[in-house]
Amino acid sequence: MSRTPLIAGNWKMNGGPDALCWGEKLGEAVPDTPRCEVLLCPPATLIHPVSTRLPGWVSLGGQDCSAYEPGAHTGDIAASMLKALGCTHVILGHSERRSGHQENNETVKAKAEAAIAAGLAPIICVGETLAERETGQAEQVVMGQLAASLPEGADAEHLVIAYEPVWAIGTGKTATPDDAQAMHAQIRKAWPGEDGGGLRILYGGSVKPDTAAELLAQSDIDGALVGGASLDADDFAAIIGAAR
Ligand code: PEP
Secondary structure, eight states: OOOOOEEEEEOOSOOOGGGGGHHHHHHHHSOSOOSSEEEEEOOHHHHHHHHTTSOTTEEEEESOOOSSOSSSOTTOOOHHHHHHTTEEEEEESOHHHHHHSOOOHHHHHHHHHHHHHTTOEEEEEEOOOHHHHHTTOHHHHHHHHHHHHSOTTOOGGGOEEEEOOGGGTTTSOOOOHHHHHHHHHHHHHHOSSTTGGGOEEEEESSOOHHHHHHHHTSTTOOEEEESGGGSSHHHHHHHHHHOO
16 A cells, blocks of 8 residues: 655754754755644744745644643643644654653553544554564564554554664664564554554654654655654755655
């Protein structure tokens, strides 16, 4: 089954006033509509200002959302608020939230259900630590996270999985294309529905212009979740260009 690749940028907690011209730079670096879908997930404070200067083919996403409806939850952002800002997606269960904010699979699942109810497609992140990989537990850990983080009745059309080995995030180390492909194939096999052929599974972990093409050429890698390299419009453009 053919799946349109998705290249998603995660700015994390980065971006000041100079970030506003990123969209124009990206438009200059990618003059024609790309052959993949492109998503940008800036910090929540920048979603609106950045959106006014993006090429029309870039969609917007949040980096997290609350599991709750709008109300008394200081500091949180409801999925419906992201939707109202024009977002189509939200990243959930990123390893930086799992480790830095003690988010577990149950939290991720509740947030994913809230996102879907608000009309957003969750990008659910899973991935093993270096110790888990080195002790041969990578597949078991990832399959466990997947099974426990998926929302009830998940359907492949309205959800994206990102396989992000923790040891590869922000470290400059990347899984080999073969190792990444093997995990992606396992994730697709473990998908609980009949529609796994349509599920998009992104790879994330130090994807750079020089590593993107080989990763994206793997049959079960349907795009990339890009952190550091998405801050530079030219680097992000090169990764978009590598998606076929
Ligand atoms: C990420 O933030 O999801 C990520 C993969 O970061 P980086 O590309 O910097 O490793």
